[in-house]
Amino acid sequence: MAQPNGMVEIVGSIPFLSLQKFERNIMEVKIHSKHIDANLKTAMHAMCGYALSRLGISTRLSNNISLNIHMRHSEHEGESYVHDDANHKKPRDFVIVLDHHQMNLDEYGRKRGDTEWGHKILETLAHELVHVKQYIKRELTGTSGVGLYWKGTKFELEDFRDYYELPYEVEARGNERGLLIGFLVQWNDMQPALDELILNN
Numbered sequence: 107m108a109q110p111n112g113m114v115e116i117v118g119s120i121p122f123l124s125l126q127k128f129e130r131n132i133m134e135v136k137i138h139s140k141h142i143d144a145n146l147k148t149a150m151h152a153m154c155g156y157a158l159s160r161l162g163i164s165t166r167l168s169n170n171i172s173l174n175i176h177m178r179h180s181e182h183e184g185e186s187y188v189h190d191d192a193n194h195k196k197p198r199d200f201v202i203v204l205d206h207h208q209m210n211l212d213e214y215g216r217k218r219g220d221t222e223w224g225h226k227i228l229e230t231l232a233h234e235l236v237h238v239k240q241y242i243k244r245e246l247t248g249t250s251g252v253g254l255y256w257k258g259t260k261f262e263l264e265d266f267r268d269y270y271e272l273p274y275e276v277e278a279r280g281n282e283r284g285l286l287i288g289f290l291v292q293w294n295d296m297q298p299a300l301d302e303l304i305l306n307n
Contacts (some may be wrong), residue, residue: 132169133154133155133158133168133169133171133172133173134171134172134173135150135151135154135172135173135175136172136173136174136175137150137151137175137177138174138175138176138177138178139175139176139177140177142177142206146224146227149224149228149293150175150227150228150231152289152293152296153228153231153232153235153285153289154173154231154235155168156285156288156289156292157231157232157235157236157285157289158171158235158238158239160285160288161235161236161239161281162239163239163242167242170198171198171199171200171238171242172189172198172199172200173200173201173202173238174189174199174200174201174202175201175202175203175204175231176201176202176203176204177204177205177206178203178205179205179207180203180204180205180208182203182205182208183204183205183208183209183230184202184203184204184205184230184231184233184234185202185203185234186200186201186202186203186234186235186237186238186241187200187201187241187249188200188201188241188249189201194247197241197242198242200238200241202231202234202235202238204227204230204231204234206223206227209223209226209227209230210223225286225290228286228289228290229282229283229285229286230282232281232282232285232286232289233278233279233281233282234278235285236277236278236281236282236285237274237278240256240274240277240278245257245274246274248260254274256272256273256274257273261273
């Protein structure tokens with residue numbers, strides 16, 4: 107499909123824990139972005155496969171998953187949801203929005219360097235992929251418009267503190283840093299081969 111001027115679409119195979127699995131996996135990932143370099147896009151591709159694998163999503167199931175990742179302004183640093191046209195009873199198509207502009211500064215208002223900024227994007231992506239896993243396993247259902255249900259229970263937010271106590275957010279925040287660190291360990295070894303595979307697909 108044609109993209110608006112300035113938009114970049116990358117579609118490629120996604121690695122899990124080895125290059126052999128990388129070549130067999132056909133999960134569809136599309137990254138829609140401006141101003142994100144090819145190296146970071148490749149890392150984002152790799153993170154999708156790595157995170158879902160670590161979260162217990164099988165290669166067979168992942169081969170039927172479609173992820174549309176949009177890098178753009180948003181109310182939140184990251185959000186994820188089931189695609190409007192997807193089967194909501196058996197979701198396989200997802201949208202992830204990452205507002206990389208909000209990630210320029212850390213929690214104390216200090217400007218992040220390029221590497222730290224890239225790591226923050228990957229960590230936020232990992233967080234959202236936990237939510238994707240939750241949707242796939244039907245732990246998390248509903249929509250932000252009508253309400254989200256965790257294992258059949260709807261949680262109401264009375265103030266911002268409640269957000270941090272939501273069970274689906276506790277799981278996502280509890281996994282995001284570990285997924286990032288584990289990914290970076292493998293990334294250093296796999297990056298050259300992954301770059302070549304992504305460019306040749």
